[in-house]
Amino acid sequence: MSEDTNLKRREFIGNGAKLAAGLTIAPGVVVYGLSEASVPDRPAEEPASSERRWGMLVDSNKCATGCDKCVTACGEENGWDDSEPNSSPEQKAQWIRKVELRHKGTGKSHSLPMMCQHCENPPCVDVCPTNASMKRADGIVLVDRHRCIGCRYCMMACPYKARSFIHETLTDQEPHMPRGKGTVESCTMCVHRVDEGREPACVEECPEQAILFGDLNDPDSAIAQALTRYDSTAVREDLGLNPGVRYRGI
Amino acid sequence: MRISKLLQMVPAALALTLSAPALAGDGAGPEVPKAIKGEECVEPTSDMRRNHMEYLKHHRDEALREGIRTKQYSLKQCLECHVAPEGDPQAPQDSSEHFCMACHEYAGVTIDCFQCHATQPKETASFHPLVTPGMKAIKDQAGRSGELLNQFAESHASKTRTGAIQ
Ligand code: SF4
Numbered sequence: 165m166s167e168d169t170n171l172k173r174r175e176f177i178g179n180g181a182k183l184a185a186g187l188t189i190a191p192g193v194v195v196y197g198l199s200e201a202s203v204p205d206r207p208a209e210e211p212a213s214s215e216r217r218w219g220m221l222v223d224s225n226k227c228a229t230g231c232d233k234c235v236t237a238c239g240e241e242n243g244w245d246d247s248e249p250n251s252s253p254e255q256k257a258q259w260i261r262k263v264e265l266r267h268k269g270t271g272k273s274h275s276l277p278m279m280c281q282h283c284e285n286p287p288c289v290d291v292c293p294t295n296a297s298m299k300r301a302d303g304i305v306l307v308d309r310h311r312c313i314g315c316r317y318c319m320m321a322c323p324y325k326a327r328s329f330i331h332e333t334l335t336d337q338e339p340h341m342p343r344g345k346g347t348v349e350s351c352t353m354c355v356h357r358v359d360e361g362r363e364p365a366c367v368e369e370c371p372e373q374a375i376l377f378g379d380l381n382d383p384d385s386a387i388a389q390a391l392t393r394y395d396s397t398a399v400r401e402d403l404g405l406n407p408g409v410r411y412r413g414i
Numbered sequence: 415m416r417i418s419k420l421l422q423m424v425p426a427a428l429a430l431t432l433s434a435p436a437l438a439g440d441g442a443g444p445e446v447p448k449a450i451k452g453e454e455c456v457e458p459t460s461d462m463r464r465n466h467m468e469y470l471k472h473h474r475d476e477a478l479r480e481g482i483r484t485k486q487y488s489l490k491q492c493l494e495c496h497v498a499p500e501g502d503p504q505a506p507q508d509s510s511e512h513f514c515m516a517c518h519e520y521a522g523v524t525i526d527c528f529q530c531h532a533t534q535p536k537e538t539a540s541f542h543p544l545v546t547p548g549m550k551a552i553k554d555q556a557g558r559s560g561e562l563l564n565q566f567a568e569s570h571a572s573k574t575r576t577g578a579i580q
Pocket residue numbers: 279280281282283286287288289305321322323324325326327350405
């Protein structure tokens with residue numbers, strides 16, 4: 165056995181041990197509330213690094229027509245599901261939506277979730293006059309609401325219609341996801357979960373396991389492996405934004 | 415000469431107006447609720463009184479823009495120790511019972527944090543030491559925590575209050 169394989173094997177065992185630790189501490193003692201091992205991938209005092217680039221691969225072949233579990237999961241996780249009772253559906257925040265595509269010629273239809281694509285060259289960041297729209301070192305695109313003035317330039321600039329403006333005074337925000345009237349918001353790739361070593365809510369809740377989340381820069385990650393193995397597309401590849409979210413089967 | 419005399423009078427006048435509400439109460443300043451957890455704050459109390467906003471502002475930029483997730487100066491962590499979650503017997507019923515609001519109202523300083531940030535820690539966190547058996551029972555009835563919070567917000571909104579927490 166070469167040294168290389170040995171290392172891989174050790175890493176594998178190590179990861180297995182970490183997984184087990186999250187669920188049981190001793191025989192018969194089960195820790196509830198931890199649905200998966202959450203090992204933060206860096207210490208709390210360390211900033212996000214550009215060595216990683218978080219991304220997602222959505223398999224539209226697996227994504228079921230009519231299912232919106234990822235949308236519900238996102239709304240509940242981040243508190244945007246029924247937070248604006250006086251707004252019309254067009255006005256309400258929508259961080260992720262299900263899109264149905266049908267090929268006109270063949271009639272074949274696809275279903276897929278659409279959210280902020282976490283562009284490498286994000287137009288929303290280019291146009292923001294206050295630097296509120298920003299890309300974190302690890303590729304996650306966020307709105308710094310301490311700075312956002314609600315001008316909505318970014319909403320116009322985003323080719324994926326990924327951003328929402330909040331029209332109403334909000335009261336029962338989630339402690340991990342501050343949101344408020346007069347600012348713009350979009351998918352954060354569940355940055356609060358990612359920093360704890362957990363997967364985004366949509367990824368966890370998808371019953372078809374149609375969304376793969378991981379580090380695009382790590383050649384050993386499941387997502388990087390899948391990307392080398394299968395054809396995948398960025399939506400509007402022609403724009404050259406190099407999104408962190410890619411799709412299979414469209 | 416006159417101007418300087420006037421200026422000398424300003425602090426005296428300020429002191430008078432500031433002490434008026436205090437005199438109406440017990441004369442000892444704002445009634446700030448005691449922390450529900452822990453014995454001491456992350457910095458000495460006198461330092462926190464003077465500089466908490468600087469610490470918070472510094473931390474918020476680091477946390478959001480760089481992803482530094484230390485807890486020492488995090489607003490979420492302030493609330494974990496200083497405010498009980500909704501449904502808890504110690505939970506604030508109006509802003510005068512809320513740690514941050516009580517003092518800010520007394521001092522007449524607007525606080526914008528809670529236009530976006532939650533005013534209380536979340537009662538659902540599985541390991542939250544403040545989750546009491548009573549809380550669990552309420553949670554089981556309400557199903558999802560969002561519904562519980564909405565119910566709570568509605569019952570709060572129906573009460574007439576002065577200086578509502580946003
Ligand atoms: S998808 Fe839209 S909001 Fe997200 S990074 Fe790209 S331009 Fe910005």
